[in-house]
Amino acid sequence: MENKIISIQEEVKKAIVGKDEIIRRVMAVIIAGGHILLEDIPGVGKTTLALAFSKAMDLKFNRIQFTPDVVPSDITGFTVYNRQTGAFEYKEGAAMCNVLLADEINRTSSKTQSALLEVMQEGRITVDGQPHAVPEPFLVIATQNPIGTAGTQMLPEAQLDRFMVQLSIGYPDEEAQVNILKDRQVSDPLKRVCPAADRVDILALRKVCREVFVHDKIYRYISRLCSETREHPLIRLGVSPRGALAMCGLAQSWALMHGRGYVIPGDVQDIFFDVCRHRIILNGKAQLQNKNEFRILQEVMGAVQPPKAAEWI
Numbered sequence: 001m002e003n004k005i006i007s008i009q010e011e012v013k014k015a016i017v018g019k020d021e022i023i024r025r026v027m028a029v030i031i032a033g034g035h036i037l038l039e040d041i042p043g044v045g046k047t048t049l050a051l052a053f054s055k056a057m058d059l060k061f062n063r064i065q066f067t068p069d070v071v072p073s074d075i076t077g078f079t080v081y082n083r084q085t086g087a088f089e090y091k092e093g094a095a096m097c098n099v100l101l102a103d104e105i106n107r108t109s110s111k112t113q114s115a116l117l118e119v120m121q122e123g124r125i126t127v128d129g130q131p132h133a134v135p136e137p138f139l140v141i142a143t144q145n146p147i148g149t150a151g152t153q154m155l156p157e158a159q160l161d162r163f164m165v166q167l168s169i170g171y172p173d174e175e176a177q178v179n180i181l182k183d184r185q186v187s188d189p190l191k192r193v194c195p196a197a198d199r200v201d202i203l204a205l206r207k208v209c210r211e212v213f214v215h216d217k218i219y220r221y222i223s224r225l226c227s228e229t230r231e232h233p234l235i236r237l238g239v240s241p242r243g244a245l246a247m248c249g250l251a252q253s254w255a256l257m258h259g260r261g262y263v264i265p266g267d268v269q270d271i272f273f274d275v276c277r278h279r280i281i282l283n284g285k286a287q288l289q290n291k292n293e294f295r296i297l298q299e300v301m302g303a304v305q306p307p308k309a310a311e312w313i
Contacts, residue, residue, distance in 0.1 A: 004205065005031070005257060007196035011056035015189040016049050018176025022169055024257065025274060026053060026141075031205045032253035034164025034246060035120055035140040037105075037278060044169045046143040050101045051190055053141070057202055058195035059098035060135065066108035072115035076125045077132070090132060095119045098135050098199060102142035106152045113159055116140065120162040137202045157237065157281070164246045165271070166278035205256075212252035213262040217307035222247050222268055228300045229280055234291060237281035247275045265306035273297055 005027060012023050026049065029036050038046040047063075054061035064074060077093030094100060095116070105113060119125050120140055125132045142163070145152050160166075172180060183189050222244055230238030239247075251267040258267075277293045286296060 002259060004197050004201050008053070008056045011193050011196045012049070012052040014192045015052040016045055017179045017183070017189075018172045019045070019049075019169055022049070022167060025165070025167060025271075028250060028253040028257055028271070029164050030057075030137075030139060030202065031209050031256065032164065032246075032249040033137070033206050033209075034250065035162060036142070037160070037163040037166040038141065038143045038169065039146060039166055040143075040169050042145060044171060046169060047101065047103060048190065049169065050099065050141040050143075052193050054099040054101075055190065055193040056196050057099075058198045059137070059139075059202070061099045061101070062094045062097040063101040063103060064094040065103045066105050066112070068108060070108045070112050072112050073127075075112070075115045076119070076127055079128050079130075088128070090127060090130065092132075093125070095125060096132070096134055098137055098139065100138075100140045102140055104145060105142040106144040106155055110153070110156055113155060117159060117162065120159075135199075137199060137206065160278050161240055161242055163278065164250060165274040167274060209249070209253045209256050212255050212260075214248060214252065215262070215307075218251070218263050218265065218268065219248070221265060221304070221307055222251070224304045225268070225272065225300060228304050229276065229297075232296065232300060234282055234286040234289070234296055235280050236283040237279075239276050239279045243275060243279045247271065250275060269301060269306070272301060276300075 009020075009023050009027055013020065016023060026036060030053070038049070040046055050063075051061070064070065073093060075093045075095050077091050077096065079088040079090050081087075082089050102116065119134055119138070123134055123136070123138055125134065140163075144155070226239040226241075226244045226247070229235055232238070247268065250271045251263045254267045254271050255261070255263045273294065276297055280293060280297070282291070282293065282296065286292075
């Protein structure tokens with residue numbers, strides 16, 4: 001299994017240069033069975049990252065570019081009357097795939113954004129009262145431009161909570177930028193990405209991930225971290241129980257990627273910010289004190305004592 005994980009990442013690195021840590025974190029979310037929100041300025045490779053992973057895993061890929069005129073049926077599909085058979089037939093929407101790239105998700109209406117809620121949580125779509133299961137595995141990789149960029153709006157809190165993590169790619173360093181320029185002169189790096197796994201491998205990895213051992217002390221540590229976000233004086237909305245489940249699942253995946261069959265407190269700490277940064281809402285006092293989500297989450301982690309090794313081994 002470890003070889004499969006490494007092979008997928010190596011293929012993705014052919015298209016994404018100098019961002020090995022982001023690739024590892026995206027891989028961990030895929031194994032954990034979560035969805036990914038990529039927030040960054042345009043042009044840093046968010047779409048390329050999603051395309052590279054879909055090719056490396058040999059999964060059915062759909063992309064939808066969110067604009068103000070996109071409607072919910074573009075995502076969910078719709079039913080149409082067939083005059084020849086005298087019955088209504090379901091026509092698939094963009095979500096009927098393994099990997100759905102929701103590009104610039106915060107440029108469309110809240111009504112259209114909410115069309116993703118059921119499929120992200122339940123793995124199915126309901127159209128005219130009839131449920132339609134999406135293929136397994138199913139993954140949403142959504143990109144959004146920073147709030148304040150022209151044409152953007154806030155995602156609803158309920159939808160943000162369905163993303164396991166929020167990540168940011170950031171600018172490449174100078175050496176990586178030079179390599180990108182050289183690569184583009186020769187060919188499209190995405191064309192060099194080859195399948196290193198398939199849907200059966202991904203489902204098997206997810207099964208192994210769920211079997212990674214979590215001690216009761218680790219469960220309690222996660223619970224206390226989440227409780228601390230709800231009680232912090234500068235946080236108006238803390239991490240939900242769904243967020244706690246996401247933290248536990250991603251910690252299991254992180255442990256698996258590091259060759260362990262059990263979770264340690266360091267796994268939780270490594271993924272804590274990614275899971276929580278988009279789930280908390282700060283109050284006015286935080287702005288007055290010039291504190292952002294990162295600083296406050298650091299305070300939360302510092303306020304909760306992790307279990308000692310003797311307690312969870």
